[in-house]
Amino acid sequence: MLKETVLSGIRSTGFLHLGNYFGAIRNYVRMQEEYNCYFFVANWHSLTTHPDTSELRTSVHRVMAENIACGLDPEKVALYVQSDLPEIAELYLYLNTMAYKGELEKTPTFKDKVRQNPENVNAALLTYPVLMAADILIHRAVKVPVGKDQEQHLEIARNYVQRFNHRYGNVFPEPHAFNYGSKLVKILSLDGNGKMSKSENQMNTLYLADEDDQVIKKIMKAKTDSGPSTPNEEKPDYIENLFTLLREVSAPDVVKKYEDDFNNSSAGNCIIRYGDLKKQLAEDMVQFITPIREKVNAILGDENYLKSVMKIGAEKAKVSAEATITAVREAMNLNYH
Ligand code: ADP
Numbered sequence: 001m002l003k004e005t006v007l008s009g010i011r012s013t014g015f016l017h018l019g020n021y022f023g024a025i026r027n028y029v030r031m032q033e034e035y036n037c038y039f040f041v042a043n044w045h046s047l048t049t050h051p052d053t054s055e056l057r058t059s060v061h062r063v064m065a066e067n068i069a070c071g072l073d074p075e076k077v078a079l080y081v082q083s084d085l086p087e088i089a090e091l092y093l094y095l096n097t098m099a100y101k102g103e104l105e106k107t108p109t110f111k112d113k114v115r116q117n118p119e120n121v122n123a124a125l126l127t128y129p130v131l132m133a134a135d136i137l138i139h140r141a142v143k144v145p146v147g148k149d150q151e152q153h154l155e156i157a158r159n160y161v162q163r164f165n166h167r168y169g170n171v172f173p174e175p176h177a178f179n180y181g182s183k184l185v186k187i188l189s190l191d192g193n194g195k196m197s198k199s200e201n202q203m204n205t206l207y208l209a210d211e212d213d214q215v216i217k218k219i220m221k222a223k224t225d226s227g228p229s230t231p232n233e234e235k236p237d238y239i240e241n242l243f244t245l246l247r248e249v250s251a252p253d254v255v256k257k258y259e260d261d262f263n264n265s266s267a268g269n270c271i272i273r274y275g276d277l278k279k280q281l282a283e284d285m286v287q288f289i290t291p292i293r294e295k296v297n298a299i300l301g302d303e304n305y306l307k308s309v310m311k312i313g314a315e316k317a318k319v320s321a322e323a324t325i326t327a328v329r330e331a332m333n334l335n336y337h
């Protein structure tokens with residue numbers, strides 16, 4: 001049976017964190033065994049918010065190394081850099097003709113970025129979802145493993161597929177966001193303020209590159225409160241976030257103990273001790289992060305290996321990108337000889 005095609009990408013805007021890992025990369029690693037997979041470093045996308053390119057090469061190398069250290073096997077998947085595939089830029093141009101300004105202006109990620117950086121509202125920032133759709137459609141991917149923050153971008157990509165297929169004939173299948181669990185993941189920043197992200201709020205973000213003492217310090221400072229007021233109450237999102245992390249890295253009996261402690265606590269009878277929970281989480285998180293950090297450093301020390309991975313990845317990705325662009329040009333009457 002023909003394997004379904006999967007694609008996802010991560011921007012080269014800094015060090016990867018637990019949101020990237022649990023929202024995206026963990027799925028990639030599992031999907032590589034079952035699907036026809038393309039994963040890439042979105043270095044063009046990073047230019048929309050990070051115009052200074054003096055650190056770009058280092059950042060691209062790091063994201064590559066971090067993907068591999070987390071378990072992606074460059075022999076099983078096509079692992080490449082976005083700018084090595086000019087076919088994406090061509091498809092981006094065509095998709096721009098079916099991308100409506102009003103729709104793009106309403107995108108929540110665009111509005112957030114305008115708020116964060118009002119002096120650099122460039123056209124590529126507005127059309128960020130169009131480039132992302134081109135990334136996906138260039139391989140005619142149907143499953144896109146991403147975190148919850150990317151849901152609207154997938155909806156936009158499906159709109160372009162419908163418009164393109166309607167105007168020019170059936171070239172693209174509809175892509176959908178994917179997660180092995182029941183819903184898409186959102187890891188919060190440790191202070192509970194928004195999602196964990198690469199370039200903001202660094203003291204409340206756990207990076208795969210963090211040293212043990214940083215991991216411990218950040219977790220011990222994570223936001224908690226004085227405990228639940230009634231038994232079995234719903235957890236506030238910043239507490240749920242700590243439990244999410246605990247479920248990921250700690251033993252099931254440890255998780256159960258803290259779940260029970262939380263559910264049996266009430267005002268005046270607080271059984272759960274958040275200090276102990278954080279200590280346990282910090283210890284287990286160090287065990288989780290240390291081997292990844294060490295592997296990343298080893299890979300970064302071997303530039304020739306990284307270069308060969310990027311070259312082979314680009315060659316693999318090119319085969320599928322060229323086939324799609326040929327089909328697109330034919331459908332659009334852009335093929336003349
Ligand atoms: P960042 O937002 O940190 O700059 P990217 O935009 O490059 O990271 O995102 C790469 C992948 O990681 C995407 O699939 C995105 O949905 C996922 N991701 C990023 N932050 C989180 C988070 N806090 N929780 C869950 N998934 C996330």
Ligand code: TRP
Binds near residue numbers: 042153
């Ligand atoms: N927009 C994604 C993010 O910010 C990164 C990305 C770019 C991407 N192109 C993609 C993700 C294509 C999935 C598929 O996280």
